[in-house]
Amino acid sequence: MIIELRKIAALLYKDLLVLFRDRAGLMIMFFMPAALVVAITYIQDNTFKSVLELDVPVVLLNKDEGQFGLSVRQKIEESIFFNVTVLDNKSEVSSLKDDVWSGKYMIGIVIPENFTKSLSDNSTKVISRLFGGQSLTDLEVLDIEIYADPSIRDSLVNAVVSLLREYSTKFQMEFVFSRIHAQMFNFRAITSSMGGTTAPNIDEFDFVNINKRIITKGGIETDPPNSVQHNVPAWTVFAIFFIVVSFSASLIKERDEGSFVRLRTIAFPSYYYILSKAAIYLFVCILQFLLILCVGVWVFSLIGLSSFEYVGKLMPLLFVVVCTAIAAIGYAALVGGVASTHHQATVFGAVSIVILSAIGGVWVPVFAMPEICRIISGWSPLNWGLQAFYDVILRNCNVSEILLHCYKLTGFGVVTMVIGSVYGFRKSPLSQ
Numbered sequence: 001m002i003i004e005l006r007k008i009a010a011l012l013y014k015d016l017l018v019l020f021r022d023r024a025g026l027m028i029m030f031f032m033p034a035a036l037v038v039a040i041t042y043i044q045d046n047t048f049k050s051v052l053e054l055d056v057p058v059v060l061l062n063k064d065e066g067q068f069g070l071s072v073r074q075k076i077e078e079s080i081f082f083n084v085t086v087l088d089n090k091s092e093v094s095s096l097k098d099d100v101w102s103g104k105y106m107i108g109i110v111i112p113e114n115f116t117k118s119l120s121d122n123s124t125k126v127i128s129r130l131f132g133g134q135s136l137t138d139l140e141v142l143d144i145e146i147y148a149d150p151s152i153r154d155s156l157v158n159a160v161v162s163l164l165r166e167y168s169t170k171f172q173m174e175f176v177f178s179r180i181h182a183q184m185f186n187f188r189a190i191t192s193s194m195g196g197t198t199a200p201n202i203d204e205f206d207f208v209n210i211n212k213r214i215i216t217k218g219g220i221e222t223d224p225p226n227s228v229q230h231n232v233p234a235w236t237v238f239a240i241f242f243i244v245v246s247f248s249a250s251l252i253k254e255r256d257e258g259s260f261v262r263l264r265t266i267a268f269p270s271y272y273y274i275l276s277k278a279a280i281y282l283f284v285c286i287l288q289f290l291l292i293l294c295v296g297v298w299v300f301s302l303i304g305l306s307s308f309e310y311v312g313k314l315m316p317l318l319f320v321v322v323c324t325a326i327a328a329i330g331y332a333a334l335v336g337g338v339a340s341t342h343h344q345a346t347v348f349g350a351v352s353i354v355i356l357s358a359i360g361g362v363w364v365p366v367f368a369m370p371e372i373c374r375i376i377s378g379w380s381p382l383n384w385g386l387q388a389f390y391d392v393i394l395r396n397c398n399v400s401e402i403l404l405h406c407y408k409l410t411g412f413g414v415v416t417m418v419i420g421s422v423y424g425f426r427k428s429p430l431s432q
Contacts, residue, residue, distance in 0.1 A: 011276035018250055019280060029246060029284060030291060033239030037231055037292055056156055056367055058082040059105040061096050063089045066116025068171050075167060076109070081159060093145070100147045101395065103387075106367050107160055108147040116171075118142050123175035144168070144210045150394035151230070152367070157212055164210050226306045232296040233389030234362045237382050239292065240285045240324050241356070244332040244349035247281055251336030251424060252345050274421050278329045285325035286318070309393075316392045316399050323406040323413075324385035330413030330420070331381065337420030356382050384408045 019026070060076060062069040077084045085105065087096065093110055100108040118140050144164055148157045296308030310317065332349070339345035357363060359373065360382030366374055377383045388405035391397040 008272065008276065011272060012280065015250075015277050015280040018254075019246070019284070022246055022250065026246075029239065029243055029288060033235055033242065033288060034291055034295055037235040037295055055083045056081055056107060056152070057085070057105045058107045058109065058160070059085045059087060059096055059099055061087045061089070061091055061093065061108070061110045063113040064111045064115035065089070066114070068116040068119060068167075069111045071171075072109075072111060072164065072167055076163070079163070081156070082107075097147055100149050103149055103151070106149045106152045107157060109160065109164070110145040110147070112143065112145075115142060115144075119171055119175055123172070141209060146210065146212045148212065148214050150214050151365070151390050153365070154226075157214075161210050161212055168210070228296055228300055228306045228308050229393055232292060232308050233393055234386060236289050236292050236321070237324060237360075237385040237389065238353070238357050238362050239288045240321070240385070241328040241331065241353045241382055242350070243281055243284060243328055244335050244353055245346055247277070247329065247332035248336030248339060248345035248349050249342050250277065251333070252339060252342050255424065256342075270425065271421070274333060274417060278326075278333075278417070281329050281332070282322065282325050285328065286321055289317070289321045313392050313396075316397070316402065317389070319399055320385065320388045320392060320402065320406065323388070323409040324381075326413035327381045327385065327409040327416075328413070330416035333420035333424070334416040335420070337423035353382075356380050359383070361386050381409060381412050384412075 058076065060073060062073055073084075073086060076082055077086075096108045096110065099105050119142065122140060122142075146157065146160055146164070293308065293310065297310070298307075301307045335345050335349045335352070339348060359377050360366075360380035361369075361377055362382060366377045366383065369377065384405045388402045388409070391402045391405070
């Protein structure tokens with residue numbers, strides 16, 4: 001037992017030396033992601049709030065059978081921003097909330113029953129205020145509810161709010177002015193009927209509230225997420241997977257220089273070799289996460305950005321980091337095993353990670369992609385890691401609720417590590 005531990009300790013020490021000698025790899029693994037997360041977040045902080053022409057999945061629950069509900073449905077369906085699904089008006093609001101929270105839809109809109117009738121009744125009361133001097137205290141305040149997935153840009157939710165506010169204001173004014181149109185030509189009659197009082201402010205007649213709510217686990221509402229909450233997990237996943245450059249290069253270097261052959265003379269199981277290297281790089285991935293976490297918590301506040309909020313979420317986040325790291329290490333072992341030269345591994349590894357990150361939603365939100373890209377995104381390990389981070393950070397999920405993503409990451413890592421090890425062993429001199 002002691003001899004085995006000494007062998008493992010020697011391998012760990014050897015891999016640490018190899019890692020420390022790879023200064024370029026260390027720069028790529030640590031300083032590049034730190035610089036990226038600061039630069040991209042700082043630049044994106046303002047553009048994060050801009051409105052883009054996106055095919056955002058929206059679900060509409062229209063319980064109003066009047067003109068207002070039908071018109072809103074038609075206008076939203078005609079909009080270039082949204083891909084609308086209309087629920088049966090007998091559906092429950094709780095079901096809509098669950099669909100939004102699960103990520104099936106980015107935005108949910110609920111128009112209450114008898115909304116058009118209530119608008120008409122309020123308009124009648126407004127006319128009484130204009131011409132009879134009666135109080136408006138008995139106006140019914142009408143609420144349109146908007147539920148948003150926490151991972152969506154706040155600017156898109158605000159676009160929906162603005163759209164609905166425009167429609168509601170238009171209908172309110174149409175109802176009011178259609179009733180006084182015949183009397184607008186007799187201004188003296190109007191002022192006389194008002195008893196010489198000051199004309200009411202038109203803002204008094206805005207009796208429609210549009211409530212924006214960000215939905216998390218259990219339908220609990222939370223504040224809208226900011227660019228920091230999006231970028232910290234995104235660039236953490238990217239940084240973790242970028243170890244493919246250093247890891248695969250290390251494998252090929254030892255294979256080409258004969259280090260692997262010399263290590264095999266110690267007579268230890270072959271899987272010790274890859275597991276030793278995996279343990280070192282797992283530790284590196286955790287350090288990467290802690291570095292970016294420190295940047296998000298302390299550095300961002302120094303340059304005018306919001307600090308990253310992680311209180312109560314550290315352990316689930318570390319669990320996601322470990323699973324993501326296993327997937328990244330497995331992929332790196334596959335690249336190192338398949339590639340024939342250091343140059344092949346470096347170029348292919350770097351380019352493939354950039355491509356996988358783009359497909360996985362690191363560069364562009366998945367909901368903003370074309371349909372075919374959304375389907376492909378579901379097969380990207382970077383997307384699995386990113387969604388697991390989002391579930392913890394934005395949706396307040398616990399470990400048991402992110403296990404599906406973590407199982408995918410771990411399974412991907414194990415399978416690719418085995419395949420990479422088999423390929424690597426076949427290319428070593430021992431198999432010749």
